[in-house]
Amino acid sequence: MESLKSVTGVAVAMLRDNIDTDQIIPVPEMTRSTEETHERWGAGLFAYWRYIKDREPNPDFILNKEPWNRATILLGGANFGCGSSREPAPKALRGFGFRAIVAPSYSGIFFNNCFRNGIVPVELPMATVELIASQVEASGGAGLVTVDLEKQEVKAPGGEAFPFKTPPALRAMLLSGLDEIDQTLLRKAEITDFQSKDRSKRPWVYAPGLES
Amino acid sequence: MAAARTYFDKVWADHVVADLDGQSQLIHIDRLVLHDWTAGWIMPGFAKAGRKVANPDLVFTLVDHLIDTRPGRTRSQSNAATGTEIIETARKHITDYGLRFFDIGDRRQGIAHVVAPEAGIILPGMTLVCGDSHTCGNGGVGALAWGIGNSEAEHVLATQTLPQSRPRTMRVTFDGGLGKGVYAKDMILALIGKEGANGGIGYAMELAGSAIRSLPVEGRLTFCSMAIEFSARTGFVPPDDTTFEYLAGREFAPKGAAWDAAVRYWRGLLSEDGAHYDKEVHIDASALRPHVTWGTSPEHVLGIEGRVPDPAAAPNAEVRRQHEKALSYIRLTPGEPIAGVPVEAAFIGSCTNGRLSDLRVAAGILKGRKVAEGVQAVCIPGSASVKREAEAEGLDKIFKAAGFEWHESGCGLCADMGNKRFADQRVISTSNRNFEGRQGPQTRTHLASPATVAASAVTGRITDPRPMLG
Numbered sequence: 055m056e057s058l059k060s061v062t063g064v065a066v067a068m069l070r071d072n073i074d075t076d077q078i079i080p081v082p083e084m085t086r087s088t089e090e091t092h093e094r095w096g097a098g099l100f101a102y103w104r105y106i107k108d109r110e111p112n113p114d115f116i117l118n119k120e121p122w123n124r125a126t127i128l129l130g131g132a133n134f135g136c137g138s139s140r141e142p143a144p145k146a147l148r149g150f151g152f153r154a155i156v157a158p159s160y161s162g163i164f165f166n167n168c169f170r171n172g173i174v175p176v177e178l179p180m181a182t183v184e185l186i187a188s189q190v191e192a193s194g195g196a197g198l199v200t201v202d203l204e205k206q207e208v209k210a211p212g213g214e215a216f217p218f219k220t221p222p223a224l225r226a227m228l229l230s231g232l233d234e235i236d237q238t239l240l241r242k243a244e245i246t247d248f249q250s251k252d253r254s255k256r257p258w259v260y261a262p263g264l265e266s
Numbered sequence: 267m268a269a270a271r272t273y274f275d276k277v278w279a280d281h282v283v284a285d286l287d288g289q290s291q292l293i294h295i296d297r298l299v300l301h302d303w304t305a306g307w308i309m310p311g312f313a314k315a316g317r318k319v320a321n322p323d324l325v326f327t328l329v330d331h332l333i334d335t336r337p338g339r340t341r342s343q344s345n346a347a348t349g350t351e352i353i354e355t356a357r358k359h360i361t362d363y364g365l366r367f368f369d370i371g372d373r374r375q376g377i378a379h380v381v382a383p384e385a386g387i388i389l390p391g392m393t394l395v396c397g398d399s400h401t402c403g404n405g406g407v408g409a410l411a412w413g414i415g416n417s418e419a420e421h422v423l424a425t426q427t428l429p430q431s432r433p434r435t436m437r438v439t440f441d442g443g444l445g446k447g448v449y450a451k452d453m454i455l456a457l458i459g460k461e462g463a464n465g466g467i468g469y470a471m472e473l474a475g476s477a478i479r480s481l482p483v484e485g486r487l488t489f490c491s492m493a494i495e496f497s498a499r500t501g502f503v504p505p506d507d508t509t510f511e512y513l514a515g516r517e518f519a520p521k522g523a524a525w526d527a528a529v530r531y532w533r534g535l536l537s538e539d540g541a542h543y544d545k546e547v548h549i550d551a552s553a554l555r556p557h558v559t560w561g562t563s564p565e566h567v568l569g570i571e572g573r574v575p576d577p578a579a580a581p582n583a584e585v586r587r588q589h590e591k592a593l594s595y596i597r598l599t600p601g602e603p604i605a606g607v608p609v610e611a612a613f614i615g616s617c618t619n620g621r622l623s624d625l626r627v628a629a630g631i632l633k634g635r636k637v638a639e640g641v642q643a644v645c646i647p648g649s650a651s652v653k654r655e656a657e658a659e660g661l662d663k664i665f666k667a668a669g670f671e672w673h674e675s676g677c678g679l680c681a682d683m684g685n686k687r688f689a690d691q692r693v694i695s696t697s698n699r700n701f702e703g704r705q706g707p708q709t710r711t712h713l714a715s716p717a718t719v720a721a722s723a724v725t726g727r728i729t730d731p732r733p734m735l736g
Contacts, residue, residue, distance in 0.1 A: 071464070072563050074699075075705075076704050082346070085348050085349060085352075086347045086348065087347070088348050133497055137701060139397060139399040139401075139414060141416045159464060163413050166414075166415065166416070172415075219432050222286075222288070222289065223289075223290050224429075235425065236419065238424075238429070244292075245283055245425065245427055257524060257527075258389070262324075263519040264524040265520070266521075
């Protein structure tokens, strides 16, 4: 798994609420190839908004403009990543170059998927996100933002630092980049023990269609 | 005395394998459902890494997402560019690992969240995950079920567990009785309209009240399938006699003494009086009308007598911008009555409204009537079993005589799986998402109940179904 400790870069503001994963990457972009590369996923990001026809860039879309096309941090609105569970949504964001999102809230499935794809989804109040966005925009994008997962702190272009919290287990996984399955398999004895106790309590779970 | 506990508290506690960090736990997953798209993506890497399936008996696999639904399909036929390849990759690895598989042609094939309850795969008090956000629909039988990403699916396949943060609890109570022509779909749309598309973030939602209790299990499944459109982690209806009657005797439900023991256990899970919920919502079910969406988020919803909102009247600048963007996509005018808007297509199907009771309601309206000229109308039964039962009742003949196409089961047409049937059209749909482009390029989707969709197909305009119900 890809690790992340801190990212400093251009932050782009897309402050609409309820940006759904069908917009982040539409189904036809997911099915057009079975390749697993950053380039492939990144090219599908926001395809409906970003391209006029197939791959012809829409000049009005923010990610097609300098300097926002180099953004590594996305400032978003409430319920970012709602809708479909598709993991290609964070893959497309990562493929484009994003390593952090700062938004007031996320849909749960998307939030969990981010940590497994090298992206930290940071929760900060909308007023803070708007403040950071206004400083970035006032600087024409030259004012960089830092998202530091080790310190759990976002630094705005003006220098103010905003602390944030992430679930400790997911944070540790993203900081270390260790394989999550291997980590859980270290607990195999606990899982076996749980199942053996549970099997006597709920035998029908372990033998679908159990007759007795 | 111990504090009173909710249904959620008890089910969660019975699945904690280990505490991870005080906020999240390693949760046991009782059922993993893999569909073609998830299996086709994760299993090659899983096999290459030499991983073992932790509990093959607890894994169910099927084909639903990428398969074409048109009559006469072959077993890997897909409209998506790499669809056939992914289906065949899934089939190969599922077979190599010897997992239980409801392939195309199997009597039990169908949309994952239709198949799981109807085959008794999912039962009350269980946890179930699947690589599809509408997995939460399984909550209709009192399960905790939610959608996951591919990495999480691989994790469950290898460990039968998932690290999860514990959600907060919400209880949504629908009191009163539903009026004629008002269904579970209208209830969940009304809830999302009232509380917003992000009203459920971070919550496990328990459903309560007389209107929920009087819903048949299929209506409860409809309601819970759209818990994700409310951005809830999951939604569920604690089981009762209606649930037990529905599940008894199904293929993978326990039988005999094992069934009796299960029912005793399930009854013990019910929420206790005085249990604490982090949030409570009350809705008067008797005041509900048929609902239909006007925009590009499920919260953009109206009663059937309503008018398209004017962005100028929005409560704040952000909502105004959103409404303007939605109206520009959906091509409606502020103040226009939603009833009467012409539609070019009608769709009945999906994990939300593709069950037998949905098809019966629609057929009740379509019987002796015809789909309006120029409207393409498609019905996709939610599972092979739903299709068989519908055909045994002659519903297929009613749909076809009215001018509907009658398809094989699958997810197609709820999302844009490649056939572009609804490209640039306005569709009245029983599906669950009205996002931009969801059902095809520039497709403008209006979500509604099967009754409203059938009535609108007949008139060619968004139509209140109540006068057409027998």
